[in-house]
Amino acid sequence: MKSALTIIRDEHRTISAVLHALKDLARAAQEPGARPAFAALRAMVRYIDEFPEKLHHPKEDDLLARLVARAPEHRTLIEKLKAEHVEGARLVRELERALLFFEESWPAGAREFLAAVTEYAEFHWTHMRKEERDLLPLAERHLQPEDWEAIDNAFAGNTDPLESIKERDFDSLLGRIANLAPAPVGLGNPWKKAN
Ligand SMILES: [Fe+2]
Ligand SMILES: [Fe+2]
Numbered sequence: 001m002k003s004a005l006t007i008i009r010d011e012h013r014t015i016s017a018v019l020h021a022l023k024d025l026a027r028a029a030q031e032p033g034a035r036p037a038f039a040a041l042r043a044m045v046r047y048i049d050e051f052p053e054k055l056h057h058p059k060e061d062d063l064l065a066r067l068v069a070r071a072p073e074h075r076t077l078i079e080k081l082k083a084e085h086v087e088g089a090r091l092v093r094e095l096e097r098a099l100l101f102f103e104e105s106w107p108a109g110a111r112e113f114l115a116a117v118t119e120y121a122e123f124h125w126t127h128m129r130k131e132e133r134d135l136l137p138l139a140e141r142h143l144q145p146e147d148w149e150a151i152d153n154a155f156a157g158n159t160d161p162l163e164s165i166k167e168r169d170f171d172s173l174l175g176r177i178a179n180l181a182p183a184p185v186g187l188g189n190p191w192k193k194a195n
Pocket of ligand 1: 057060081085127131
């Protein structure tokens with residue numbers, strides 16, 4: 001069974017990979033002439049909206065709640081990270097709006113979309129770095145064996161049968177992204193230049 005900390009770090013790698021792929025595609029979409037792979041862009045935005053929201057942040061919020069009980073002197077950092085989960089959800093809404101406008105008005109909207117992607121990606125990378133640098137070492141230091149037992153069980157999905165179904169859904173969405181996104185980001189065909 002993977003430990004909670006390994007799961008959080010693995011999920012950061014996955015979120016980060018999707019953010020890199022999204023940024024690469026948003027950059028490529030600045031080129032005039034080729035219609036961007038909107039299905040891939042939509043799948044990526046859906047992933048970074050739903051995965052952190054439904055699966056990743058609830059796990060971290062559980063850890064944050066236990067940590068504040070064990071180490072209240074770190075409340076400021078903990079509250080900041082919780083607030084960033086809320087702010088991240090707001091930035092994703094901006095990203096969705098920018099993508100909708102881009103798809104409906106293409107070729108207009110490319111620059112705004114790239115700006116929204118860049119803002120969200122920078123925000124989330126900074127957030128994840130803070131968690132890995134500041135939060136996870138604190139959790140390792142302060143949480144007790146009974147905390148880890150409860151967290152590891154919850155993370156492994158042992159206490160919530162719905163959890164494993166959600167994990168599978170996201171795995172298949174990741175597969176879809178890989179198939180839809182053009183090379184070199186994914187396995188799909190390179191975008192064709194419009195005649
Ligand atoms: Fe987080
Ligand atoms: Fe995180």
